[in-house]
Amino acid sequence: MFEVAELGHTVEKSVYKEKSAQLRTELLTIQHRLKSCPFPVIVIISGVDGGGKGEVINRLNEWLDPHYMRTIALSEPTDEERERPKFWRYWRTLPAKGTIGVYVGSWYSDPIAQRVYQKIDDIALQTELNQINQLEELLADDNTLIIKCWLHLKKDMQVKRLKQLAKNPATNWRVTDKDRQHLGLYDDFIGVAEKVLSETSKAYAPWLIVEGSDNRYSGLTVGQHVLERIRQHIQLYENDLAASAQQEEPPKSQVEQYNLLDALDLSLKLDKADYRKQLEKHQGKLNELSRHALAANRSSILVFEGWDAAGKGGAIRRLTESMDARHYQVIPIAAPTDEERAHHYLWRFWRHIPRAGQVTIYDRSWYGRVLVERVEGMAKTSQWQRAYSEIVNFEEALLAHGIVIMKFWLHIDRDEQLARFKRREEISYKQFKITEEDYRNREKWDDYQKAVNEMIARTSTSKSPWLLVEANDKYYARIKVIKAYCECLEKMLDESNK
Amino acid sequence: MFEVAELGHTVEKSVYKEKSAQLRTELLTIQHRLKSCPFPVIVIISGVDGGGKGEVINRLNEWLDPHYMRTIALSEPTDEERERPKFWRYWRTLPAKGTIGVYVGSWYSDPIAQRVYQKIDDIALQTELNQINQLEELLADDNTLIIKCWLHLKKDMQVKRLKQLAKNPATNWRVTDKDRQHLGLYDDFIGVAEKVLSETSKAYAPWLIVEGSDNRYSGLTVGQHVLERIRQHIQLYENDLAASAQQEEPPKSQVEQYNLLDALDLSLKLDKADYRKQLEKHQGKLNELSRHALAANRSSILVFEGWDAAGKGGAIRRLTESMDARHYQVIPIAAPTDEERAHHYLWRFWRHIPRAGQVTIYDRSWYGRVLVERVEGMAKTSQWQRAYSEIVNFEEALLAHGIVIMKFWLHIDRDEQLARFKRREEISYKQFKITEEDYRNREKWDDYQKAVNEMIARTSTSKSPWLLVEANDKYYARIKVIKAYCECLEKMLDESNK
Known part of the structure; x- marks a missing residue:
């Protein structure tokens, strides 16, 4: 040679x-x-x-x-x-x-x-x-x-x-x-x-x-x-x-319509008393588990995606309440800064990868590439199609470093979303959470649904699966999230103690 | 209490x-x-x-x-x-x-x-x-x-x-x-x-x-x-x-016109043969000294300011030619990014502070606050007036960490600048270095001169003095810069060996 x-x-x-x-x-x-x-x-x-x-x-x-x-x-x-x-x-x-x-x-x-x-x-x-x-x-x-x-x-x-x-x-x-x-x-x-x-x-x-x-x-x-x-x-x-x-964009490929989301039972719910009891129990447990994870230098990355008004913020807050604010960061993903725009789309997520033992919670994430960017035409077909494997590889690199990854899709139906939009408009301090854009996005529900289905099918791997959360009932959703994270940490700690 | x-x-x-x-x-x-x-x-x-x-x-x-x-x-x-x-x-x-x-x-x-x-x-x-x-x-x-x-x-x-x-x-x-x-x-x-x-x-x-x-x-x-x-x-x-x-801006204070720049002898020059000999000698020396500084974990920060076309780039290149590219960074200061704009004006300079033993060369710097921002009205009077002591404090923090600071003002006169603009327009690969803005800035020569004079008077301290470089002759200027940095490193190394 x-x-x-x-x-x-x-x-x-x-x-x-x-x-x-x-x-x-x-x-x-x-x-x-x-x-x-x-x-x-x-x-x-x-x-x-x-x-x-x-x-x-x-x-x-x-x-x-x-x-x-x-x-x-x-x-x-x-x-x-x-x-x-x-x-x-x-x-x-x-x-x-x-x-x-x-x-x-x-x-x-x-x-x-x-x-x-x-x-x-x-x-x-x-x-x-x-x-x-x-x-x-x-x-x-x-x-x-x-x-x-x-x-x-x-x-x-x-x-x-x-x-x-x-x-x-x-x-x-x-x-x-x-x-x-x-x-x-x-x-x-x-x-x-x-x-x-x-x-x-x-x-x-x-x-x-x-x-x-x-x-x-x-x-x-x-x-x-x-x-x-x-x-x-x-x-x-x-x-x-x-x-x-x-030249025109190539015709969109006719991916079959997966029906993962339709299969969810959105009637699942918890009554308030039960919620309270379970919340206290699991928050206590999470507090303990997250301290063990910190001591073991094992980081976590939690990804929250879901429909507008699906309750991502509320679910995140129930998690963080029981964690030490010195050891987690919530990273809300909005429009990129110009420095971020001058790099590969994954660059701005790499920026926030946690140090040993720390937790990063992404409120929306790199999955925007195959959701909003796909539906709104901000990414070309070839770009978002390629993104599935890019994302899987990215997450594999995190897993290989021993980082715990959990990905939550918070699912509600269209009627529930509309009801929540209306309620938000009535509560003074929540008014700023609802804009015309939210209503515009609603109109593209079917396109988004298709994108979500395909995203889950293509990026749910055995080591980094999506957890679909039935979120028409907030109580049920929050408990499902916190319980799932507890179980995940428990399993990880068990394995590393072996 | x-x-x-x-x-x-x-x-x-x-x-x-x-x-x-x-x-x-x-x-x-x-x-x-x-x-x-x-x-x-x-x-x-x-x-x-x-x-x-x-x-x-x-x-x-x-x-x-x-x-x-x-x-x-x-x-x-x-x-x-x-x-x-x-x-x-x-x-x-x-x-x-x-x-x-x-x-x-x-x-x-x-x-x-x-x-x-x-x-x-x-x-x-x-x-x-x-x-x-x-x-x-x-x-x-x-x-x-x-x-x-x-x-x-x-x-x-x-x-x-x-x-x-x-x-x-x-x-x-x-x-x-x-x-x-x-x-x-x-x-x-x-x-x-x-x-x-x-x-x-x-x-x-x-x-x-x-x-x-x-x-x-x-x-x-x-x-x-x-x-x-x-x-x-x-x-x-x-x-x-x-x-x-x-409310109007307070009237600009009537600072007296210092005449530091006028006192420079711009006829100083070196002939080519002499330049070559001296350049080789001092580059060799700088190579050795910069290795010693690296070994001693002592960083340097070099600041270059000067008129447009004063030869900052050329002077910087003669320095870096004799240094190891793995140990220095040249940071050209242009318009801030939006992340930089969202912070204090010194933030973007703190970003590039070198690690132990490394060298950062700023091609234009925080002094923009009291030069271009002052003259162009981008900073309010109260802001640039305050900046003198902010800058002195900033540099003191660097000095206290053992960083070597050198600040060079490359000085040419108006005629020389015009001649250089014209020459640049004639050389193909230098054409893009000259824009209409350069000519516009020329018209504010007197305002800039006043700002430069005041800047030097107010920020030249015994530990971090300005070195005024007579730069109508590029050869003379380059040798003066490289010699001065060598002397500065020599002195620092002598002192730390004591």
């Missing part, structure tokens, strides 16, 4: 000077065009030790306008990062639309190092690579341009290079014990790298292998590659823009 | 029920009004151990709409926080305009605990309190409403309370060894608390002392107080709005 990068490419100083001046002009020009494009660029610089990653990064920094590019250099995770799913640190640093993020120490570093040092086996490595592919595919689907460069060195060159670095007092600090250790593992490293590169070279995110023995050569090659990829991507985007102006 | 909170106030359960229902309605209503107000609300809940802080917080969470309020519970700082000035963790959690942030474990916790445990003396405590006052004043000046509640307990009540908590299996986890230790220090604690409360009770941020022996009483009292303060503040804001519609 690496033969092409063992040919001894070099670039003369005078040639370099001329070419780099020209390249810089072109990069600045393309960056200026990129600014107004609705996609970000990710550049990953990876490769063997001594392959000149630092030099390449420095050159990119020289050539590119720092207003619209950022270097993201990740080494050891901080404690805030360690307490969250492993991709959280990458999500928090993703470049915004119109800008370039250059990653050194990307999501590839850890899996490679761990496999070389035999801390994980081939199967575990494959799992990691699948997750990386999922992430890159998800970003590419959102039009992110992903440029991946691998700096290679022949074995004897690596030895030579590290010796040079070590000899020069200006660079010897860069040769760490870890590097020297790597050196002894050159062949293992190359074997793992081959596997990683071939598994993760995709049409939307191919690897460029670059010979790293001459800094001028590798700098120019990477710079030229970045330029060309960005240029192509802008071209593609502009063509798409022109094409989509004429 | 605390006698008023030792009277044994209690509230009957039935009275509580009625009052809390009413309070909730009123709080929700006022929150709805607050939403459209351009200021945030900070609620600080502090007090003695066992004083029921957690219960009060839980009640506020029950009553308030979580869409517009957040609990900020800070305990031990994370490593990301420890590596930055101590107020960073508060800045990153400040509530946005129109919302409420409830702090438990606020900026008061540490100074009090440290003084009680004699880790700091009275003088150091006073310094901490001054910093707190500065922060609160700065926020209050920006119209932030600050509500501070202190929950007090008589000594015998504290003993009783902790015993109760310890006896009940549902609450005994909350009584830590630290609490028991505190208990032995009750008198010391009260003494320190008295000092802290009296030093930090200001007209814009007074303390309310609340008896904490009865949860119903303390909850209602705090809730009522929060309600009233918000109501008053909205009223004040609306009155101001009405008043300012009629």
Whole structure:
């Protein structure tokens, strides 16, 4: 795989000077065009030790306008990062639309190092690579341009290079014990790298292998590659823009009408006395269980979706009443801020992933993508259809980190909703909770119902199922929610005590 | 001071029920009004151990709409926080305009605990309190409403309370060894608390002392107080709005015209050969020094201000060329995002404060407040006049954390600027760097000059001076900048080696 990068490419100083001046002009020009494009660029610089990653990064920094590019250099995770799913640190640093993020120490570093040092086996490595592919595919689907460069060195060159670095007092600090250790593992490293590169070279995110023995050569090659990829991507985007102006959306697929919601028995109810008794009992239990979960450093993510006026707020309040306000956050999802809009739609949910032991309650969530955004036409068909698997993958990443996920759909029927709207209009402090939009949404009940049915069918997994809550009676709904969360915590704690 | 909170106030359960229902309605209503107000609300809940802080917080969470309020519970700082000035963790959690942030474990916790445990003396405590006052004043000046509640307990009540908590299996986890230790220090604690409360009770941020022996009483009292303060503040804001519609801005103060800039010798220059030699020498030096600074965990913040086309970008590039791209960030300051606009103007600069050993280069900065915002009338006179001391305090907080600060003003004259504009228009890849606005700004040269002069006079301190850079000749300017940063690092490293 690496033969092409063992040919001894070099670039003369005078040639370099001329070419780099020209390249810089072109990069600045393309960056200026990129600014107004609705996609970000990710550049990953990876490769063997001594392959000149630092030099390449420095050159990119020289050539590119720092207003619209950022270097993201990740080494050891901080404690805030360690307490969250492993991709959280990458999500928090993703470049915004119109800008370039250059990653050194990307999501590839850890899996490679761990496999070389035999801390994980081939199967575990494959799992990691699948997750990386999922992430890159998800970003590419959102039009992110992903440029991946691998700096290679022949074995004897690596030895030579590290010796040079070590000899020069200006660079010897860069040769760490870890590097020297790597050196002894050159062949293992190359074997793992081959596997990683071939598994993760995709049409939307191919690897460029670059010979790293001459800094001028590798700098120019990477710079030229970045330029060309960005240029192509802008071209593609502009063509798409022109094409989509004429082209219609594909006809909506005729998904069959699932009837999960219709099957619910909305007459289920609890009388007030019974409710009171059960509420007290389960709140006491939740209080205890949530303290155990905190002590065990196990976080929870609770998702509330449901019709307008289905009682999400009330159900959430009954949960939080029995929890310590220092350990949970309720995140109401409204219109995104402009920083949020400049990122992938999942970015704003990643922001609020809880630290170890904490609880995040999302009042509406990423499911908006396949509900309101679908019904109101804010997402294209291809976008919301793709979102089902994106969401399942997202939740799997949370589950893999040991986070407890519960998803509640609070269900009421149309008549009950209308009655509640009317009641809200009568209660002074609830008047502001009801707007014309609520009535407009009501008119699209059937479209929403279809979207909800499909959402549940496609995103209810065995590890992260939807709990459908019959909510025509608030008392019944609240108890069902709190009881379900208690049972879930109990099960989790039982399992971790085994 | 605390006698008023030792009277044994209690509230009957039935009275509580009625009052809390009413309070909730009123709080929700006022929150709805607050939403459209351009200021945030900070609620600080502090007090003695066992004083029921957690219960009060839980009640506020029950009553308030979580869409517009957040609990900020800070305990031990994370490593990301420890590596930055101590107020960073508060800045990153400040509530946005129109919302409420409830702090438990606020900026008061540490100074009090440290003084009680004699880790700091009275003088150091006073310094901490001054910093707190500065922060609160700065926020209050920006119209932030600050509500501070202190929950007090008589000594015998504290003993009783902790015993109760310890006896009940549902609450005994909350009584830590630290609490028991505190208990032995009750008198010391009260003494320190008295000092802290009296030093930090200001007209814009007074303390309310609340008896904490009865949860119903303390909850209602705090809730009522929060309600009233918000109501008053909205009223004040609306009155101001009405008043300012009629009232003119106060006449601009007749500050004398300083002549710092005119005194610069803009004929200073370097020939190309000399520039090359010096650049190589100083870049080499900077490379070495910046590695030492990194190893010593000492961060730098470099601020670049100057006329349009003064060569800020070029000077920054000559610095970064010799630094490791993994350890610096260039932060170009353009129009704020909407999240940034929803906070104090310094918030967006706090965001980018470097971690230990890292370098942040601001291409334009917080000085925009007293430059462009002043000249263009985007800040009121009272706002930019106040900004001088706000900025000095901000930089002092950075210095106190051991951060190196350098501020460069790149100075050119009007003719040179015009010549550079014309040249930019001729070079293809620089055309986009020049807009009509640049020409418009030129017309206000005298206003800007006045603002720059005053800025330098008022914010050049001995520990954080402005370096005025004669920049009609780019070579001269770049060398002056890089040399100055080298000298500054050298001095810092010398001192820390002593």
